[in-house]
Amino acid sequence: MAQTSTATVSRVLSNKPGVTEEKRQRILQIAQRVGYSPNRIAKNLSLKKSHVFGFIAADIRNMAYVEFFHRIQALAREIGYQVHIADSEQDVEKERVNIGLMREHRAEGLIVFPVHDWHTGSDLDHFLQLKLQRFPFVLVGRAEGYGFDSVVSEEIPTAMELTRHLLGLGHRRIGFLGAEDDNRCIAERVEGTRRALSEAGLELRPSDTIALRDEWKDEFKELLSRRERPTAFVCVNDVWAMMAYRPIRELNLSIPGDISLVSFGNNLWSEHLIPALTTSVERSREIAETAMAILLRRLEDPTVPPMQESVGQDIRLRESTAPPPGNVSPARAGGKRVARSG
Amino acid sequence: MAQTSTATVSRVLSNKPGVTEEKRQRILQIAQRVGYSPNRIAKNLSLKKSHVFGFIAADIRNMAYVEFFHRIQALAREIGYQVHIADSEQDVEKERVNIGLMREHRAEGLIVFPVHDWHTGSDLDHFLQLKLQRFPFVLVGRAEGYGFDSVVSEEIPTAMELTRHLLGLGHRRIGFLGAEDDNRCIAERVEGTRRALSEAGLELRPSDTIALRDEWKDEFKELLSRRERPTAFVCVNDVWAMMAYRPIRELNLSIPGDISLVSFGNNLWSEHLIPALTTSVERSREIAETAMAILLRRLEDPTVPPMQESVGQDIRLRESTAPPPGNVSPARAGGKRVARSG
DNA sequence: GAGCAGACCGCAAGCGCTTACAGACGCGCA
DNA sequence: TGCGCGTCTGTAAGCGCTTGCGGTCTGCTC
Structure with a gap:
């Protein structure tokens, strides 16, 4: 309190009307000089907000x-x-x-x-x-x-769209990487994949579905080694997708030459992977x-x-998807994918 | 206020001594029943904390x-x-x-x-x-x-350690990716690299240093295309390292066969890159x-x-580093690196 | 010059809590 | 019975702000 009541001070510091310009200036100056910092706690208490x-x-x-x-x-x-x-x-x-x-x-x-x-x-x-x-x-x-x-x-529409993209490229057997039952979001991603497949008269086979488990990598490699196997996978998120790159490489398969990969949830690095990952991105x-x-x-x-x-x-179309081997998509005539986006 | 003063209530709710067990219980019960939630704002104001x-x-x-x-x-x-x-x-x-x-x-x-x-x-x-x-x-x-x-x-010791690792593998010309002057942290990374090199009687050439700029990618490719060029790079962070993978690949060079890469600041994905990136990790x-x-x-x-x-x-030693081409490191006899870590 | 509106300003209550202080009470002891 | 003491409890004064209300002062109108 410099030369006036607390009420007036309060009024100027809260920009309330009804204070002479002169007083207002004086108060502001003093506040400035002494480095006054209003106490929010008290203010909030008083305002009941x-x-x-x-x-x-x-x-x-x-x-x-x-x-x-x-x-x-x-x-x-x-x-x-x-x-x-x-x-x-x-x-x-x-x-x-x-x-x-x-x-x-x-x-x-x-x-x-x-x-x-x-x-x-x-x-x-x-x-x-x-x-x-x-x-x-x-x-x-x-x-x-x-x-x-x-x-x-x-989730469901996105999963469907990703899956349709693969279907459009000519894939007929599509698997899912990273399924989980007790998580709604993930379950929906599986569900969307399933729906898009069934729209096309296909199904998501349980055996083509790899769940979150310690031994997933072995299961996955085993699946990839079969004569009859998926030519594309929908991955539950891009960490899974990224993890999938390695076993695929280890089996001397190529992405997207042999296996196409799409995934959910674009993280800023997925475009820097080689090949860059086709993903959805949450807004x-x-x-x-x-x-x-x-x-x-x-x-x-x-x-x-x-x-x-x-x-x-x-959906960000990038390099990890292409027509399945031995197949030429109706839309494109083989060769290297060039789609790019950030 | 149920049957007692606010002071007593305050005492029990703040676990202060000096209240009969019976009253204490009664107050707690009432508080429970009416779903009383103390007002932190008032409490803080009062406590001046x-x-x-x-x-x-x-x-x-x-x-x-x-x-x-x-x-x-x-x-x-x-x-x-x-x-x-x-x-x-x-x-x-x-x-x-x-x-x-x-x-x-x-x-x-x-x-x-x-x-x-x-x-x-x-x-x-x-x-x-x-x-x-x-x-x-x-x-x-x-x-x-x-x-x-x-x-x-x-930063400096870490940069030195990363650089020494490369030197130990036999690299004699080492570049730096992502230099910046007006950022202390980055400048220190450059400095550490420089010091480790000069310890070995070598130097960090300005021409081997790529700075943050729009055209960095062209510069980098140009540098890689020279007959005399670095066989390894220290990258200022792993986003840079990741970005470097592509131009290297585009020039048909391999990591780590032709170019070794190390970088700072492990992000959880750097181990999933192919090849997995050798990085430092902040604690x-x-x-x-x-x-x-x-x-x-x-x-x-x-x-x-x-x-x-x-x-x-x-330091996490992973797959992105190996002896330079045409050279066998004193420590190891060629072949594929197997170091792995999380 | 009295009356009045309006602009300013200060008083004081109140936000929901804590706590110093003092009163009430029960106890043991002389 | 009277006193001192320790324990429990209530009263009330804050914490630093806002704000309704009433008082003062200015300037205007009639």
Whole structure:
């Protein structure tokens, strides 16, 4: 307090009207001089608003989040919000306490990548409770059947599109790398592959499906060594695809000469692989923006019905796909693929 | 307030002694029943402690942070702290406002990856000011000459070790990929390479040094096409290394047959490349732990002299290095490299 | 010159918690 | 019975801000 009341100071520092220009300047100057920094904690307490959103990640180390988080963060900042981040480390229990913590910090809304996608038993109690209490939150990455606000990436259509690309090149036997049952997202990728195949009167054979397991590499090599084997694989993500390069090479098979590979979830390196990998790419930025939009909408009107959005993925055609050996695709006449994209 | 004063309630909810067991139980039960969630904001205000550390990243999208951040976060949580994260987006001005915001939120300490490593002009004013005000903060990733608390990754020794590995294989002309002058970390990598070479009586020729520029790829190919050319390159990071694979391949040269490649900063995919890349790997976890330790130390005793730690990097020998063509290394008798590691 | 609107400004209450302090109570002892 | 002491509990004053309300002052109108 320099020469005036705290009320006046408060008014100038919050840009409220009703203060003489002269006083305003004087106060600002003093504030500047003494290096005054307003106490947000007190401000928030007083305003009964925290200006905080919570972001709860199932596993923060999954880089897939970085772009997403970056965008959320930027959007939040634009409207003067901070985002608190918490890591569930793939543990439902931690997820639960994270939610509790966020509430203690009076986060005004939550954006969460849940640990589980197929909720069994009590795994979703905490979300149901949130919903019950009208606490604004949006689930991302995993669709839900409980009327939660959510945004997901379209897995089935993407899988179908990738598979159709292979079918279009002339492949007739297509396998799947990295299947898992208890993960909805992955299950959907398998499902999409299956559907596209069955559209073409083909099927995804169980024996052509390699699941996540320690011995996958041996199984895979064994599969590749058979006389009758797939000429292309859909990989569940590009880490799997990348891992597949080596056994294929070790069997003296070539990509895409003998085996074509497509995968999900473009990471920035997949274009640098040799051959560059054909992948889908999640529109993280758009997902983030959608999630934020939903949250804000919910905030301004808690009564709107559940919002469930899905955003598509883009396909990047690169070098890892070509017609199967001994076959010339209807579309192209052999030779080296030149498609490129970033 | 159920049947007692707020003071008593406060005491039980903060696990303070001096409350009859009976009352304690009753209060806990009521709290449970009404789903009471303490207001951290008020608590912090009252305690005059925020229980918050700030983490300011130069560019959050740089995945190199994920492991680091994860660890910081975990450590902070263990002692009941939250960490607020801010993104400077490679912009000093944003860095400045981020610091301001953190102070408004009364963060008790800051961990920052500064935007610039070689501070010029006013780029470090804000840090000097922090130091002046005894505000606890630690700079990471970039060494400083101003007596700031800091922890860095050892670049020069690592570069020397990588280069010595190449020298040990018999390489006599070694180039550098991705040089940059105005970045300390990169400059140190160049410097380390240079030193190791001069130890061996060799030099790093300017013409063998490819800098970050749009035309780097053409320059690189031109260099590779000369009769006299390097037989190995040190790459400034593994994205560069990965990008180098292609032009080398396009010239029908092989890795490591014709050209050996080593690089810095192992990302999880570099082992999946074909051939797998020999790289160094930052001990992110250790860096995080060191940074946190320094911060805590400073917190408990603001007067200790500046702490500057450096943590080493590990070298992962993989497949991208071999003796130069027409040469048999003293250590090994040709053939295929089998070194492997994760 | 009295009355009044409007612009400024300060008082003080209040945000939800903590905690120093003092009161109430039970106990043992002289 | 009276006193001192230790234990438990409530009162109230803050923490640093916002803001409704009422007071003061200026300048205008009639």
